[in-house]
Amino acid sequence: MNLLEKSQAVETLFLELEEQSKQFHEEAGMGCISGCGFCCSNPEVPASVLEFLPLAFDLYEKGLAEELAAQLAATKSKGVCVVYRAQSDDLSKGFCGNYAKRGLICRVFGASARKNNKTNQKELITCKLLKSERPAAFQEVSTRINSDLDIPLAPAYYTRLKDIDEVLTALQPVNEAIFLALELVLRYRYDEEEEKAS
Numbered sequence: 001m002n003l004l005e006k007s008q009a010v011e012t013l014f015l016e017l018e019e020q021s022k023q024f025h026e027e028a029g030m031g032c033i034s035g036c037g038f039c040c041s042n043p044e045v046p047a048s049v050l051e052f053l054p055l056a057f058d059l060y061e062k063g064l065a066e067e068l069a070a071q072l073a074a075t076k077s078k079g080v081c082v083v084y085r086a087q088s089d090d091l092s093k094g095f096c097g098n099y100a101k102r103g104l105i106c107r108v109f110g111a112s113a114r115k116n117n118k119t120n121q122k123e124l125i126t127c128k129l130l131k132s133e134r135p136a137a138f139q140e141v142s143t144r145i146n147s148d149l150d151i152p153l154a155p156a157y158y159t160r161l162k163d164i165d166e167v168l169t170a171l172q173p174v175n176e177a178i179f180l181a182l183e184l185v186l187r188y189r190y191d192e193e194e195e196k197a198s
């Protein structure tokens with residue numbers, strides 16, 4: 001698979017997850033707190049290059065890839081996700097500036113579960129805010145995902161991501177992953193142009 005095909009395979013995987021997550025949210029009746037950007041305000045969000053290839057290709061198509069890569073290089077990829085649009089001084093409120101192309105980590109949070117190896121029970125992957133602000137709903141959903149409520153399993157999606165390209169699934173802070181994804185896409189498109197011209 002070339003880089004574009006890998007990106008397309010990631011998008012196909014995301015579509016499948018979106019379907020499953022949508023069904024889960026509809027049946028669970030519990031989603032993120034409106035306007036909350038708590039998760040995105042963490043500069044250490046662990047992400048891989050592979051899950052951000054669709055974002056990098058999209059930014060390239062929009063003519064924004066070079067500018068953003070330069071911006072990330074200048075800041076050494078420090079700080080909160082470059083795509084995040086904060087709406088409060090403490091950064092805890094805001095929204096994703098490219099929701100359609102967000103990474104896998106952004107999709108599994110609040111919409112998937114992992115298995116606890118000791119108890120063999122599924123545990124909802126969510127944030128401490130939701131647990132503290134909606135304790136009753138959190139408890140109910142935590143119980144139901146082990147009985148009658150289907151929920152995507154995050155580790156299964158990470159395994160399938162690895163099946164596309166294991167090397168590109170190494171985890172690093174989100175901006176570093178986006179930066180490296182942009183560099184790969186810029187190089188890929190450059191090589192493509194060179195090939196056409198020769």
Ligand code: SF4
Nearest residue numbers: 040081083084096106
């Ligand atoms: S890509 Fe969007 S959802 Fe993911 S961390 Fe960045 S701002 Fe948040």
